[in-house]
Amino acid sequence: MKFYSLKKTTLIDYPGRVASIIFTKGCNLRCPFCHNRELVDDGFAIEPIEWGEIFEHLTKRKNVLGGVCISGGEPLLYCDDLKKVIDDIHSLGLRVKIDTNGILCESLKTLDVDYIAMDIKTSIEKYDVLGYKGTDDYKENILKTIDYIITSGVDHEFRTTVVPGIVDIEDIEKICQLIVNSKRYVLSQFRPFNSLDPEFERIKPYPFKILEEMKNIALSLGINCSIRGE
Numbered sequence: 282m283k284f285y286s287l288k289k290t291t292l293i294d295y296p297g298r299v300a301s302i303i304f305t306k307g308c309n310l311r312c313p314f315c316h317n318r319e320l321v322d323d324g325f326a327i328e329p330i331e332w333g334e335i336f337e338h339l340t341k342r343k344n345v346l347g348g349v350c351i352s353g354g355e356p357l358l359y360c361d362d363l364k365k366v367i368d369d370i371h372s373l374g375l376r377v378k379i380d381t382n383g384i385l386c387e388s389l390k391t392l393d394v395d396y397i398a399m400d401i402k403t404s405i406e407k408y409d410v411l412g413y414k415g416t417d418d419y420k421e422n423i424l425k426t427i428d429y430i431i432t433s434g435v436d437h438e439f440r441t442t443v444v445p446g447i448v449d450i451e452d453i454e455k456i457c458q459l460i461v462n463s464k465r466y467v468l469s470q471f472r473p474f475n476s477l478d479p480e481f482e483r484i485k486p487y488p489f490k491i492l493e494e495m496k497n498i499a500l501s502l503g504i505n506c507s508i509r510g511e
């Protein structure tokens with residue numbers, strides 16, 4: 282299997298653990314605010330890194346690392362190949378976290394991961410602005426994934442990047458209703474740079490008091506919510 286970026290050490294991508302993070306290429310969404318356009322847009326040629334090379338790095342660093350994050354793009358597009366990668370990581374005594382947009386629910390269920398971070402981009406009815414090109418039932422799959430994650434017993438977090446024009450207070454209320462029994466909800470401030478749609482680089486982020494208001498909605502429902510990017 283090939284990956285398209287490796288960050289050897291990160292203190293922020295795996296909660297409570299020093300980790301490496303690896304990135305797959307390609308995504309089944311095209312969020313206009315996506316910062317990973319090199320990984321999502323076919324027009325960028327990036328040198329792949331073979332899994333064997335990454336495994337060598339992890340083997341050398343296994344005593345200082347606590348885990349590996351698999352991110353993208355959408356890593357679940359490579360679910361079959363990821364099974365071996367995850368087994369290899371576990372063989373080093375390291376934990377595995379996966380980042381996903383939650384569309385490929387059945388694929389997620391087949392993976393033996395230790396932490397799932399799922400992005401909920403906005404309220405379900407507004408997802409069509411995110412450019413999904415697959416079958417019509419994808420919103421149902423997203424809802425199924427949310428339920429699966431909450432009931433799976435796997436450590437997890439849900440995350441929303443609060444992009445003006447994509448997510449407002451009402452959307453946060455609707456998202457919170459879906460994740461009442463979740464372990465963690467993270468609201469991330471939107472950063473207007475390197476976006477898939479350059480128009481989004483002109484969008485002014487919400488003031489933090491709006492994020493606080495959103496956080497308070499989650500807290501009022503008993504959800505363990507925090508803001509990232511303060």
Ligand code: SF4
Binds near residue numbers: 312314317382
């Ligand atoms: S933000 Fe995530 S889900 Fe959206 S296009 Fe980018 S990689 Fe895909």
